[in-house]
Amino acid sequence: MTGFAKDFPILAQKVYGKRLVYLDNAATTQKPNSVIDTISDFYKTDYSNIHRGVHYLSERSSERYEKTREKVSDFIGARNSSEVTFTAGTTDAINQVARSLEPSLRGNEVLVTGVEHHSNIVPWQMAEAKLKAIPMDEDCNLLLDSVDITDKTKLVAISHVSNVLGSVNDIKEITEIAKDHDVPVLVDAAQSIQHLPLDVKDIDCDFLVASGHKMYASTGAGVLYTNDRFSDLMPAKGGGGMVDKVSLEKTTYQEPPLRYEAGTPHIAGIISMGASIDYMQKIGLEKIEKHENDVYSYARDRLLEMDNVTVYGNTTRMCGSISFNLDQVHHYDVGLMMDKMGVAVRTGHHCAQPLMESLTIEGTVRASFALYNTKEDVDRLIEGIEKVEMMYT
Known part of the structure; x- marks a missing residue:
């Protein structure tokens, strides 16, 4: 080879x-030796549940987990690591956003493109939103002059790169159009994070989602970037790890990002994303x-x-x-x-x-x-x- x-x-x-x-x-994508070795080493030397233990292994596992959050934050250009939530993948991340935004989406419109993966279609329909596609020409170029945003449009949800055609959408221009109407934007970066540099500050999107397994890391691990503007969203999932105080009468939640990470995550898979980022950055x-x-x-x-x-x-x-x-x-x-x-x-x-x-x-x-x-x-x-x-x- x-x-x-x-x-x-x-x-x-x-x-x-x-x-x-x-x-x-x-x-x-396939996995390089450095990612495989990182997963193996974690299970051999550091494996423990995160955030809940005061013992040595839990501290080390938590440190590697949070270090990965910092790496992902830097990799996508987030303002700080609290804007990065770990998920089970792109599909899970989109579903979490759909559940959190469902009250505002129900009966209203989500603007998408005609090249979307089902994962960026079905969750919005499950939230009872109506989907409307940006028109495109016969070559599948988006006709951005024909973008129709109305007072019923509550979200723009667009793929950065088509998983079928490889077409790269001008997400920055689309975001600018949406922001002129004060409409939030979600970018599906599942097919771009491994190919193109990303800077969420420059794009100015409100949400960005991606999967670890498409960027040389493990399956079962993904990323949800949430702009601080939406830091007080209602969590889509409840359980251990995301709570501040629980009683039978009322529960209060942790600050982001932990409030969005209920239950035990795929710790090794998430840590493998840090290793895949290291690998890509070492090459350049x-x-x-x-x-x-x-x-x-x-x-x-x-x-x-x-x-x-x-x-x-x-x-x-x-x-x-x-x-x-x-x-x-x-x-x-x-x-x-x-x-x-x-x-x-x-x-x-x-x-x-x-x-x-x-x-x-x-x-x-x-x-x-x-x-x-x-x-x-x-x-x-x-x-x-x-x-x-x-x-x-």
Whole structure:
């Protein structure tokens, strides 16, 4: 293995006798040795529950947990670590915001885009809000001049990067439009936190959500950034750890962020996010972004050159994911055959059925990239597609 791939032990294996080419990173990323070692070391030396014990292991576990909060805070540009709540992932974070804002959302509107993941659709519907999409053109560029915010609009909830197309939305401009109407903004950064630098102060969003497992850390751990403006929200979950004083008559809550972290969290998973941030920062975020852009552009160009391939989306800025279909070949069949060639891609609607409906298709083949992918991986993808084409001609 060459480049960054050597840091990821899972990539050293062969699949059906061929070197594994892992192109399903929008679903979840692989883990570098440093993250794996951090998780193992935590369980071997420091494991204990946090915040509630005065003994040595609890103190050390709590210290590592809170140190991770500081790392995440710095990584996303928060003003202070109290703005960072740990969650079980992006979906959990969005659901928490939906539960907390439900009284104001019920019967009103949430403005989204037409490329949203179901996780940024269903929770708002469960809060009895009506969803309204920002219009987009045939290339899936958002038509920001057509943004329609009314007195019924109580929240703007937008993905930074589409998990299907790789389209990068101009979240700063959208936030500026929303703030002109005094409407809060939630940014779904699940598909951007591993690819693009984030600064919540510059974006000026009120909420930002992301998942650890998409940024080289463990599953079951995520981030909810909440602007101090919303620091007094009613907690969406109740239980141990988030309370100040409890009686049978009344309960008072801790100050943020602990008031939003009921119960025992996935401590090791959260600590692994600190290790993944350390890993990315050691390489350098600018270096990662440049490398990924080179690989992504190469992949997109190669796919667009193919006569029997349709590539979806063509926005001003793109990263992460590319969705395509082969003429006359079902996307599921393509995925199965690519797997036999050692290339892991995703097929289906990618939890974005409204987008598929607007594109008038059932699903796509999706190749999604991470820092360990190379142009050689792209060549393997193209080679696989060509072999699939030959089987059907």
